[in-house]
Amino acid sequence: MNIIRKWTQSSLILKILIGLVIGAVLGILVPQWKIIGFVGDIFVSALKAIAPILVFVLVASAISQAKSGDGSKFRMIIILYLFTNFLAALISIIACHFYPVSIHLNAAGNVTDPGGIGDVVGDMILKIFSNPLNSLMEGEYLGILFWSIVFGVALKVVANDTVNEFIVGFSDVCTKVVDFIIQFAPIGVMGLVFTSVSQSGLSIFSxxxxxxxxxxxxxxxxxxxxxxxxxxIILKRNPYSLLRICLRESGITAFFSRSSAANIPINLRLCERLGLDKDFYSITIPLGSTINTNGAAVTIAVMTLITCHTIGISVSIPLAIILALVTTVAACCASGVIGGSLLLIPLTCSLFGISQDISMQVVAVGFIISVIQDSFETGLNSSYDVFFTAVTEYYYRAKNSKPVKYMGEFAK
Incomplete structure (x- = not known):
């Protein structure tokens, strides 16, 4: 038990880095030891097994527990959260168009181009209305997303406390299972890097x-x-003074903690120092940690398009817009565990008919680069929870001709 406790309490980033180095060294020295790569396959299989259930439960739970805020202030900040998610996905899609990147994937040649927009939409509709149990078993994420929304809305309408408590509890259990699997990420990364290096050499790191x-x-x-x-545009003043405060007081701690949920108390204290309305920020900060996920939208969109480019799937403008919309929804449903956004990649990959076998390899690559990616992603998400809360609050104070007291440098 002491060994297990020390393992779980030590830095996951450090462990993944060690696993990465060991896997690369073994891939160069003993490429014939295929058993080392087998542990990477086990890690990917475990993620494939839990991901469909996790997506279904997280989305259904989020919708059933969603609070309906009163007043235009709440509507405005929810629109800001969702709109910026969409813009983040759209910008990532544009960047991938001008700077396409490929990665090493096994069996990438087995995938065919999904065809035109009509074929894709038709295939989407068939997948959406497929049997929910089949969707869960086969990893059809469009069907999973649709039925999870339906179940979440039904739970909200029924408003049965017992059922809602069960779904929330089950969501926590699924998240804990994912957290347990992620504890084996360093070993899985070692196996995955070994396989990639033994097959493709050190070029995979570029x-x-x-x-x-x-x-x-x-x-x-x-x-x-x-x-x-x-x-x-909203405040008609230079926003960078406020942004510096948010990055300094919230973004830095979120960068190292890599958890928006863990950063909620820090954000609440910062909102208090900014002189914001407690009844407002006590709702928007926890809400933002759930749906204000610009960083997750960037990660999901980029990794999906990297997959498409690797296996030779072309993405038209209509498909890119659909991808941005689905990414916006997917980012809002990312779990609070480290690497939670990575588990939503199969959902967006399914738009292009990419199998779960391939998309989960991309998730595994995501864990390799998460040493850097997840820190930047969380820092962006958490700091803008405060930023958009402050922007909305200050806007409505000025609109209602109330005294607007800005903090520190932002008052200039």
Whole structure:
């Protein structure tokens, strides 16, 4: 038990880095030891097994527990959260179009182009209305998403406390199972890197570096250009002073904790220091940790399009817009565990007829680069929970001719 406790309490980032190095070294020295790569296959299989159930339960639970805020302030911030998710996905899609990246995938040649927009939409409709049990067993994520929304709405309408408590509890259990599986990520990463290096050599690390560059670049554009521009348009003043406060007080801690949920108390204290309405921010901050997931939208869109480029699937403009919309919904349903956004990648990959066998390999690659990706993603998400809360609050104070007290540098 002491060994298990020490393992779970030690840094996951450090363990993944160690697993990555060991896998690369063994891939060069003893490429014939295929048993090492087998542990990576086990890790991917475990993710494939839990991911469909996790997506279904998370979406149904989120919808059934959604609070309906009163007043235009709540409507505005929800629109901001969702709209910026969509913009983050759209910008990532544009970036992938101009800077396509490929990664090493097994059996990539078995996939065919899904065809035109009519074929894709027709296939989507058939998958959406398929048997929910079949969708869960076969990993058909469009059907899973549709039926989870239906069940979530039904749970909200019925409003049965016992049933709602069960679905929330089951959601927590699924999240805990994923957390348990992720504890084996360093061993799984070692096996996956061993397989990739033994088959393709050290060139795979340049591929991973390009994927990280795309994701971090997308996060930087959203965090330093797009979202501040939205804040500037709403408030008609320079937003960067407020952004510096949010990044310094919230973004840095979220970067290292890699958990928006764990950063909620810090964000609540920052909102208090900014002089915001407690009745407002006590709702918007927890809500933002759930649906204000710009970083997750970037990650999901980029990794999906990397998969498409690797296996030779072309993405038309109508398909890109559909991908951005589905990514917006998927990002809102990312779980709070480390790497939670990665488990939504199969959902968006299913738009293009990509099998779960391939999309889960992409998820595994995501865990390899999550050492960097997840920190930047969480830092963006958490800091903008406060930023958009403050922007909305200040906007309505000015609109209602109330005194607007900005904090520190933002008052200039």
């Amino acid at each position: 591929q991973y570096g390009e994927a990280i560059l795309l994701i971090v670049g997308g996060i930087a554009v959203v965090g330093f250009i797009i979202n501040p521009l939205i804040g500037c």
